[in-house]
Structure formats: structure tokens, C-alpha cells
Amino acid sequence: MAYPHAAKGTRYPLEEPSMFTTVLPRLQHLVDRAYVTARAWVASWLRPVPLALVAGVTSDAMRSRSELVLENTLLRHRMRQKWDARSWRRVSRTA
Numbered sequence: 001m002a003y004p005h006a007a008k009g010t011r012y013p014l015e016e017p018s019m020f021t022t023v024l025p026r027l028q029h030l031v032d033r034a035y036v037t038a039r040a041w042v043a044s045w046l047r048p049v050p051l052a053l054v055a056g057v058t059s060d061a062m063r064s065r066s067e068l069v070l071e072n073t074l075l076r077h078r079m080r081q082k083w084d085a086r087s088w089r090r091v092s093r094t095a
Contacts, residue, residue, distance in 0.1 A: 060068065
């Protein structure tokens with residue numbers, strides 16, 4: 001591998017590379033990554049909320065607390081039943 005600052009016809013550098021020749025590219029890479037990440041965050045914040053979500057929140061705001069608690073209980077019960085059925089299948093395969 002030839003170094004860009006090596007003497008012509010040799011593979012080895014005439015002197016050690018400067019600290020900045022190794023630090024600056026890494027620093028530039030970190031700045032670029034931070035910029036891309038920040039841009040993605042801002043884009044996700046500015047994305048419009050789906051209409052279904054707005055409709056769901058609006059309908060939930062019109063319902064009473066007892067109706068919401070009842071629905072939550074029923075949904076948890078259904079999730080627990082599905083989880084139990086899945087874990088039973090997993091155990092039966094190994095036995």
C-alpha cells in the first residue's frame with residue numbers, strides 16, 4: 001500500500017502522518033452521522049398524524065371512563081388467552 005506522502009518509489013512514509021490527517025476524517029464522519037440522524041428525527045416529527053389515529057382519539061374522548069376500562073380489560077383478557085395458547089403450543093412441541 002503506497003502512502004500519499006511517501007517518497008516516489010517507496011512504500012513507507014518519510015515521516016509520521018499528522019494527528020489531524022487521522023482525526024479530521026473521523027470527526028467529519030461523526031458530524032455527518034449526527035446531521036443525518038437529526039434530519040431523520042425532525043422529518044419524523046413533521047410527518048402528519050394518520051386520520052385513523054385522530055378519529056380513534058376523538059371517539060375515545062367521547063366515551064366514559066367505565067367504558068374505556070371495560071374495553072381495556074377485555075383486550076387484556078384476549079391477549080392473555082392468545083399468549084397462553086402460544087406458550088402451550090411451544091411446550092407441546094418439545095415434549
